[in-house]
Amino acid sequence: MVPLIVICVYLVLLLALGIFASTLFRGSSQDYMLASHSIGPFLLLMSLFGTTMTAFALVGSTGEAYAEGVGVYGLLASSSGIIHSLCFFVLGIKLWSLGKKYGYTTQIQFFRDRLQSDKIGILLFPILVGLVIPYLLIGVMASGTVVSAVSEGAFSNMFAEYDYGVPNWLGSLVISIVVLIYVFFGGMRGTAWANAFQTIVFMILGIITFWVISDNLGGVKAASEAVEKRNPSKLMRSVAESDEQKYEKAFATWQSLAEYNYANKKANGELLTPEQKAKAIADYKGPPIGNWKARAEANVAVANNLLNLSVAEKNDAFMEQDDRVMPKQKPQWWDKEVMTGHELNEYQRNEDAVLAAYTDPIYNKNMGHPNDLINPDKPELGTKWTRKRTAGVYRATKWSPEEPRAMSMLVFITYMFIPLSVGMFPHLFQHWLTAKNAQSFKLPVVAHPIFIAIVWIPCVLVGVWATSAVVPGTERALIPPHFNTNAVLPFMVANMSGPFLSGLLTAGVLAAIMSSLDSQFLCIGTMFTEDIVVHYGGKKRFTDKQVLIIARCFIIAIVAITYILSLYEPRRVFTLGVWTFSGFSSLFPLVFAALYWKRLTKAGAYACVITAIGLWCLFFYMSDMALNPHFTVFGMMPVATMVPAAAIAMIVVSLMTQPPSEEHLARFFPQKKA
């Protein structure tokens, strides 16, 4: 309950700050949307940085480092340090100057004006909002996961199906409402203040989290040495030979289990005699957890050569044991070759199969309130399992071992396209326009890469350390295989600190999430009012007050839609984030050409947008709607195909169509003074 109280106090403080910021509100829609262009260097740095650092940066980077190793930092953080500042410098300042000259509030206003095309807004609006929604989804989903993880056992008899803690849906709802309230009343000024406050909070608490976790792991040296000993592949981007051998051995053991279960089912549970079963259990030396009896019996079945299965039956057995979706048409090799672990991983897994663990006595026998003892007479057995732990035991003891994966060089290099997304984020465009003057950009341009390092390096190290942390006094992994990567950071926080600090550190994680959600909420409200309502309804049709009300109503509607979407199947935060960023990156050629290429035409811009979004939809569909986290195109990140394709389409079509008039271009490309 203590962590929950600390989080509630933090949320109340945040609301108080939002209300304070609203007292500075000047009442106009310009002030609501752009804080009357009054944001100085420090507040601009904090709001730009806080906006770009999301759940993706904290929860996502820790989880991804846990899954893929230290290479994650190079994938996105250091490249972002270079590219984000490049975008601020090359695009931000120029767009700010044009915004100041021509009074733009949104990206679409700029493109409409620059391309002399009203309909480009109609095309861009749903695309930009459609891409912001998954971005919002990341924050909303992650906030629910974080609150739920830290509040397990907080209630004595409520929310049993959520491990007696705050349900994900409730955590997400509360966070959405809190952000909504201060955006609703404070507008851009409230958002900038809240962002600055929350950025300071999550940076300071992030460093404390890092220190506390490393201290609990025996210090930074001990934590890294444990990784070197148990999971050396996590310290580099290729696979260590020892990890490969460990996997091959574990996979062979697992294959025996799968084959035994299949053969035993075929023999109606009578593959072994009662004597053989008793001997198997007596001889078993592993931990008595999950389906350990089947593991024990599989050893005896293998020793007695009882597993007489055809190759096709073996492949069926592996698919069944690993809860994979059987292909409608099996490939030709199915009855000739036994599949490898890598081939098995190519098939989609039915993640819902894990729900069976809650009703299966093999797995659920210890499930209950996490504060109660499993057996009061034997306190050494520990407390009862949460549903999450029960599901974890199911995955860890039933599914095949996790295959160590090397990072692909082509994927690593082509990840460089992802941070280009910053150039097309609508919420960043709006933040750029809030700057008081161009000098305000200097601090964000310089400090952004350094701030990224301060936040990401500890997160990546914690994620990597988590792979090799063990339960004190044992050699048992603290985090079991197939753990939900989104929950690695909250899990480490909850397990490595006291209740008060745990609540405080969780508030830091929530601060990072909320500091992005607020800008995104505000931005889509602004886009709807400016680009649709006022643009088509006419400036004189609505009073300033009505515009404000419409913006606020649209924000509520979008938050409601995002919230409803968050209730559905969760994806890996990192994977979903990368898809969103890829979509914005693929539109980068458009904004760059609009600012630097006179020959860009309206038709070229349409070709760019249609190609970008067409390819995005195609690849997203091909990746099983982001379910496949390792989806590539020609061995590269999909974005590496999307950006050049969109650029080529734009250039070719622009060159084939009539260029804009010199008079029009003079507005955007003034002659330089001698």
Next chain:
Amino acid sequence: MRYVVWLLVVALIILHQDLWYWDDRTLVGGFMPITLLWQAGISLGAGFVWFLATIFAWPSDLIEEAQQEAEGGE
């Protein structure tokens, strides 16, 4: 100097592809994986290069013009 700044940005992008540390899991100082340390250096280097950019490649003409036109128009 403006061109030097842009060359440094290109150098950062190339140095970021530290393929030479792909298989290297050396722990610098006993705790810091070498590839992570290199990439952290890239982040700090980026901060320095962008600092140089604000001095030598700052688009002052563009800014002055925007300022003047905005003031004239108000």
